[in-house]
Amino acid sequence: MNFDILELIRILILSIVQGITEWLPISSTGHMIIIEEFFSLTSSPEFKELFFVLVQLGSIMAVVLLYFNKLNPFSFKKSAQERKDTWFIWFKVAVASIPAVLFGLVLDDYMEMYFNKPLVVAAMLIVYGFAFIWIETRQKSRHSHEINTFQTLTFKDAFLIGCFQALAIIPGTSRSGSTILGALLLGTSRFIATEFSFYMSIPIMFGASLKKLLKFGLVFSQAELIYLGVGMFVAFLVSVIAIKFLLNYIKRNDFKAFGYYRIILGSIIILYFLFTGR
Numbered sequence: 001m002n003f004d005i006l007e008l009i010r011i012l013i014l015s016i017v018q019g020i021t022e023w024l025p026i027s028s029t030g031h032m033i034i035i036e037e038f039f040s041l042t043s044s045p046e047f048k049e050l051f052f053v054l055v056q057l058g059s060i061m062a063v064v065l066l067y068f069n070k071l072n073p074f075s076f077k078k079s080a081q082e083r084k085d086t087w088f089i090w091f092k093v094a095v096a097s098i099p100a101v102l103f104g105l106v107l108d109d110y111m112e113m114y115f116n117k118p119l120v121v122a123a124m125l126i127v128y129g130f131a132f133i134w135i136e137t138r139q140k141s142r143h144s145h146e147i148n149t150f151q152t153l154t155f156k157d158a159f160l161i162g163c164f165q166a167l168a169i170i171p172g173t174s175r176s177g178s179t180i181l182g183a184l185l186l187g188t189s190r191f192i193a194t195e196f197s198f199y200m201s202i203p204i205m206f207g208a209s210l211k212k213l214l215k216f217g218l219v220f221s222q223a224e225l226i227y228l229g230v231g232m233f234v235a236f237l238v239s240v241i242a243i244k245f246l247l248n249y250i251k252r253n254d255f256k257a258f259g260y261y262r263i264i265l266g267s268i269i270i271l272y273f274l275f276t277g278r
Contacts, residue, residue, distance in 0.1 A: 015231040019238025025177030058232035062239035096162035103166040122269035124172030129262030146187035190250040
């Protein structure tokens, strides 16, 4: 067993970044591009790919844990109406997942091959940053939100939000960023937009992770298996913190700060890769 403490530190850094950026609307891909420039894993390409799959799986398990009771339609603690409402949430999540599944099956490999470039990621960070600032400025002129409960979120709304989720196939957009933007455009409250984005992540991210997991076996060294377990666990813990932070943050604030942050990060990425000639 060749245990490398420096590799473990890199694993920890990448897992923490993944756990934070997966849920905040700031693009995990954009951050990984920068972080990997300085903390790139030295393991095999196969290990790296599986690592990113498992930390994503760890992240999604945080949503399952935090929302298990709320999204459990079989709970005996719920009334018949509450169980019915829970089923309707799942039906709306299923409808919202259709565009992303169709786009993902057709374009996922193509996008990965041709659009997973630093300048593309940076451009999308900036574009979505301005979009967040614009939508929040627009929201200020509204006296109330049209959709402030999951009961008032229609199946049509869910499908349209799902179309925005499909746009997240472009690296740098951010899955949570796309879905939250789409929901806000349709008139949902920030809280409903954010929670529905979390719910939508469950089938999409589970499906994407399991699809990639089928490519791999556990043909790794004991040290590598430990790295994978640590990475998944850390991503899970950090995701729990990030999700709770975002939900508390939007109760008192809007998304403009994330828009400004995206613009700054995108600009840094462009300048870095232009000056380094990468």
